[in-house]
Amino acid sequence: MLLYDAVIFDLDGTLTDSAPGIFACAEYALNKMGLPVPPEATLRRFLGPPLAESYMKYCGMTEKQATYATDLYRERYIPIGWKENKVYPRIRALLNALKERGVYLAVATGKPEHTSIDILRYFDLLQYFDAVAGPTPQDLHADKGALIRRVLPASKRAVMVGDTAGDVKGAYDAGIASIAALYGYGVNEEVLAAKPTHAVETTGDLCDLLCPEMEKPRGFFVTLEGVDGCGKSTQAAALKERLEQFGYPVRRTREPGGCPIAEEIRKIVLAKEDGGMCAETEALLFAAARAQHVKDTILPAIARGEIVLCDRFVDSSLVYQGMARGLGLDWVKEINRAAFREGAPDATLWLQMPHEKAMARRMAVSQPDRIEQAGDSFHAQTEAGFEELARQYPERFIPVNADQSAEEVTEEAFQKLFQRMRERGVL
Ligand code: TYD
Numbered sequence: 333m334l335l336y337d338a339v340i341f342d343l344d345g346t347l348t349d350s351a352p353g354i355f356a357c358a359e360y361a362l363n364k365m366g367l368p369v370p371p372e373a374t375l376r377r378f379l380g381p382p383l384a385e386s387y388m389k390y391c392g393m394t395e396k397q398a399t400y401a402t403d404l405y406r407e408r409y410i411p412i413g414w415k416e417n418k419v420y421p422r423i424r425a426l427l428n429a430l431k432e433r434g435v436y437l438a439v440a441t442g443k444p445e446h447t448s449i450d451i452l453r454y455f456d457l458l459q460y461f462d463a464v465a466g467p468t469p470q471d472l473h474a475d476k477g478a479l480i481r482r483v484l485p486a487s488k489r490a491v492m493v494g495d496t497a498g499d500v501k502g503a504y505d506a507g508i509a510s511i512a513a514l515y516g517y518g519v520n521e522e523v524l525a526a527k528p529t530h531a532v533e534t535t536g537d538l539c540d541l542l543c544p545e546m547e548k549p550r551g552f553f554v555t556l557e558g559v560d561g562c563g564k565s566t567q568a569a570a571l572k573e574r575l576e577q578f579g580y581p582v583r584r585t586r587e588p589g590g591c592p593i594a595e596e597i598r599k600i601v602l603a604k605e606d607g608g609m610c611a612e613t614e615a616l617l618f619a620a621a622r623a624q625h626v627k628d629t630i631l632p633a634i635a636r637g638e639i640v641l642c643d644r645f646v647d648s649s650l651v652y653q654g655m656a657r658g659l660g661l662d663w664v665k666e667i668n669r670a671a672f673r674e675g676a677p678d679a680t681l682w683l684q685m686p687h688e689k690a691m692a693r694r695m696a697v698s699q700p701d702r703i704e705q706a707g708d709s710f711h712a713q714t715e716a717g718f719e720e721l722a723r724q725y726p727e728r729f730i731p732v733n734a735d736q737s738a739e740e741v742t743e744e745a746f747q748k749l750f751q752r753m754r755e756r757g758v759l
Contacts, residue, residue, distance in 0.1 A: 336509070338485050339430060339542060342494035343441035343448050343466075345379050345516030347423055347457065353409065353416030354379055358386075361404035367391060379517035380496040382442055382473070414447060419455050419579030420515070422535045422549060425759040427460040429539075429546035438463040438483035440476065440492070440502070455578060456750070476502025484508065491529070493538065494518075500526035513538065549637030552758045553630065553675065554749065555645040558683035559715050560704050561694025562734045563741065564643050567683060570742040571749070575639055578750070583633040586643035587621065591628035594621035602701040609702075615653035615664055622646065623671040630675050639758075645677055651717030652703065656710050679752050681745050682722055683734035687715040690734075 344350045358378050359369050370390055378386040383405060387398040430437060437460055441448050445466035452458040463483040467474050476498050484490060484506055492503035495516020500523060503510035512528035514520050532538045539546055556564040572582045588598040601617045633640050646668050654664035691711055722729040730752060732745045
């Protein structure tokens with residue numbers, strides 16, 4: 333049986349790491365008012381309590397000045413600041429596991445209620461909560477105890493999870509147990525002095541306390557493929573950032589390469605001077621690098637529950653060596669069978685773009701490598717090759733239109749990948 337059947341969470345510093353956005357907006361307001369910005373240790377105290385209160389307490393403002401500072405803060409927070417936020421690792425999986433087990437879930441936060449709802453919706457967390465309470469225009473100064481009581485169901489074994497002494501005191505006020513989230517922003521001595529029922533150092537400890545039977549995190553192996561110059565590297569970096577914001581640990585890697593031995597092979601296989609390397613050697617070197625990469629980097633990361641984002645994988649060998657170099661798909665599959673007996677990709681983001689346009693973009697950046705120097709008909713074959721593989725593996729390939737702005741490509745790729753991960757139960 334679970335220890336608690338109703339869990340009420342604080343938002344900032346408990347479910348999400350909102351510090352970067354909050355610091356930036358607090359500074360923005362102070363700069364606009366021509367006032368000095370306090371050191372980070374003081375700014376950290378802004379995380380949790382009502383803003384105006386912090387401006388008065390830590391920046392010596394009058395009530396009127398503090399109200400003005402709050403308006404300025406919102407000027408930046410509403411368009412940008414609220415998205416400069418990160419879901420803590422494993423929180424999504426914890427909420428899902430508790431919900432599946434019929435636990436009542438709510439949020440009680442010092443952040444305005446509508447902003448809190450927007451944040452939870454943006455990070456796809458709102459679906460887990462039965463209720464959300466935060467200050468409203470009618471009730472701007474609600475204290476934590478009152479907010480907790482607003483969402484507290486009757487006759488439940490309830491607990492409040494929060495990172496500040498205010499959360500623990502609010503729980504006492506509402507007559508329920510509390511868990512101090514020491515990974516958040518609260519000053520730990522203060523939180524512990526408020527005598528919480530439990531204290532946890534990490535979100536992993538929080539999972540163990542609230543739902544010891546929940547599954548360990550599952551890794552997911554994602555590859556990025558497409559013709560030369562389609563923008564994979566830019567997208568891999570942007571996707572990593574986006575996935576991390578959503579609470580996923582990400583390991584970014586690439587082929588050929590991704591571990592010391594495979595990076596050495598990369599130098600040989602992509603050397604700019606053409607030393608007369610035959611197609612078979614090329615294919616075997618890619619497969620050799622892959623065997624090492626899978627063992628040294630990919631499988632360990634998946635075992636740790638990480639999302640692996642790999643720039644090119646076996647589909648590149650099938651297309652470049654199997655089709656464009658004419659070695660045949662069967663032979664390339666055969667030599668790669670040994671390279672990854674385990675470790676087949678779970679999903680492949682296929683960045684679709686006409687090869688001429690992609691190559692022109694590629695040439696504008698730097699000198700082409702040995703393979704990129706191959707002629708136009710070779711690159712036309714690679715474009716057709718990826719189309720063919722997408723037809724063969726529709727359950728794995730996720731087509732993404734790469735012929736739009738980088739931000740639009742990231743958005744499309746992220747939404748499609750996130751959808752696929754949810755379908756596969758990767759939380
Ligand atoms: P890539 O990393 O995309 O190049 P860059 O970092 O310069 O953009 O890939 C290097 C080249 O290697 C690319 O032309 C595709 C080719 N390649 C193959 O031919 N077969 C393979 O198995 C792999 C992984 C890459």
